[in-house]
Amino acid sequence: MHYYPLAWGDNRIGSVRGNDVVLAVHGVSREHALLCLRSDGLTIEDLGSKNGTLVNKKRIEQARLEPGDQVHLGPVTLQLEELDAADTELGLALPLPEAAPISGLPAGDTTTVAGQAASSAAWLQGLEFPKGYVPGDSPAMSSLYEQIRPLLQGDVPVLILGETGVGKEYLARILHDSSPRCRGPFVAINCAAIPADLLEAEMFGIGKGVATGVVERQGKFQLAAGGTLFLDEIGEMPFELQAKLLRALQDKEIQPVGSPRPIPVALRVLAATNSNLLERVEAGRFRSDLYYRVAGGVLQVPSLRQRKHDIPSLVEAFIHACEARKSVRGVTVKALRALVDYPWPGNIRELEHEVHRLVELCPNGQAIDSTLLSKQVAAGAEAPAEGALLGDSLRLDAHVAQLEARLIREALNRAGGNRSQAAKLLGISRNGLGIKMERLGITASGHAGTTK
Numbered sequence: 001m002h003y004y005p006l007a008w009g010d011n012r013i014g015s016v017r018g019n020d021v022v023l024a025v026h027g028v029s030r031e032h033a034l035l036c037l038r039s040d041g042l043t044i045e046d047l048g049s050k051n052g053t054l055v056n057k058k059r060i061e062q063a064r065l066e067p068g069d070q071v072h073l074g075p076v077t078l079q080l081e082e083l084d085a086a087d088t089e090l091g092l093a094l095p096l097p098e099a100a101p102i103s104g105l106p107a108g109d110t111t112t113v114a115g116q117a118a119s120s121a122a123w124l125q126g127l128e129f130p131k132g133y134v135p136g137d138s139p140a141m142s143s144l145y146e147q148i149r150p151l152l153q154g155d156v157p158v159l160i161l162g163e164t165g166v167g168k169e170y171l172a173r174i175l176h177d178s179s180p181r182c183r184g185p186f187v188a189i190n191c192a193a194i195p196a197d198l199l200e201a202e203m204f205g206i207g208k209g210v211a212t213g214v215v216e217r218q219g220k221f222q223l224a225a226g227g228t229l230f231l232d233e234i235g236e237m238p239f240e241l242q243a244k245l246l247r248a249l250q251d252k253e254i255q256p257v258g259s260p261r262p263i264p265v266a267l268r269v270l271a272a273t274n275s276n277l278l279e280r281v282e283a284g285r286f287r288s289d290l291y292y293r294v295a296g297g298v299l300q301v302p303s304l305r306q307r308k309h310d311i312p313s314l315v316e317a318f319i320h321a322c323e324a325r326k327s328v329r330g331v332t333v334k335a336l337r338a339l340v341d342y343p344w345p346g347n348i349r350e351l352e353h354e355v356h357r358l359v360e361l362c363p364n365g366q367a368i369d370s371t372l373l374s375k376q377v378a379a380g381a382e383a384p385a386e387g388a389l390l391g392d393s394l395r396l397d398a399h400v401a402q403l404e405a406r407l408i409r410e411a412l413n414r415a416g417g418n419r420s421q422a423a424k425l426l427g428i429s430r431n432g433l434g435i436k437m438e439r440l441g442i443t444a445s446g447h448a449g450t451t452k
Helices: 139-151 168-177 196-204 239-251 277-282 288-294 308-321 333-341 347-361 375-380 386-390 396-414 419-426 430-440
Strands: 002-005 009-014 033-038 041-046 053-055 062-065 070-073 076-079 112-115 158-161 186-190 228-232 268-273 297-300
Touching: 041 053, 139 168, 139 297, 158 168, 168 186, 168 228, 168 268, 196 239, 239 288, 277 288, 308 333, 308 347, 333 347, 333 375, 396 419, 396 430, 419 430
Parallel strands: 158 268, 158 297, 186 228, 228 268
Antiparallel strands: 009 033, 033 041, 041 062, 053 070, 070 076
């Protein structure tokens, strides 16, 4: 899902490129309708479409639109939503791709609208993504995918860094599924979820005849032979076990608990952590030689705060995942904007839980509106509470970026979207402001996550 900002004047809607808003949906004509935004309001004109343009179920050639009107463009439905007087962003928002409706439009001279566009970016070509995964097309994610490419061939260990909930295991699966080892197994083990006295046996297995009543069994290393072993939360691995892991990686063989002979294994090891391993090395809690062994390549997965442009697409995917249980007609612009503006200390995992909760609360066949948002999200979109701001992470860079984004949005709002004036308010150059806006995913209107 993407925002399509509406320009003053004519905005052409159709199913092919070249239109101002592209709705690539069967039943929408190549040039279907014309939305005209002027100071006296919003009008819509049918452009001779095959399936017609309907306003409140009546086919029209031209009509003036008011809040509450329902517009059908062939199979696609738009529900016009009245916005707050202070809300000056103009755009179109359609979260569900196949004709499913959503919200969008004016309060006075304020309007909103949106649509779905398939991504065919070059940096996605050749990468295999897990079912249900949303690649995203934010600058932060496109940069990450470019960093993945050189790591696909060979068996260089890769260390994946990122906050809790950013999707580190998904990235590990992309590395596996896109590599020559894709035909082998992908085996994951959470080093923080298994008691220390059991973790060695879980990783390396148990030899025959260790003790009475104990049966021989394979560990994760053997189960992953020929494929990829993913060591999640490797920073939580007990120090005494780190030496055995190092030896397994160096010698490419393991020794099951109680077994007199080592067993050769051929696999690739990927590791992930939400902690700063170098700080743990300095504190004597993680072996430096193991760090350099697992960090043959290092990938930093961006937080959701750094890729707000992708939030609408993620919301769309999470709504689709609930379709078997509930039919929801999308999400209103106010609700979607609140979801985009919230800082998400729990990242994608927290967003997914919130969307699933919203789907359960939303009346069947209706759109999710802002009244259903959790208090934390509704309040945090404007001014996060201290707990929401900090979340599980105390990383200074993440909170500095969050504060920067809030100040830049406020400056842009005060300057009416004028970048030069906003830069003066912030005490930085216009070029410097542009660089920061690009990095933080902020548009000229001051709202993160919308198309420039």
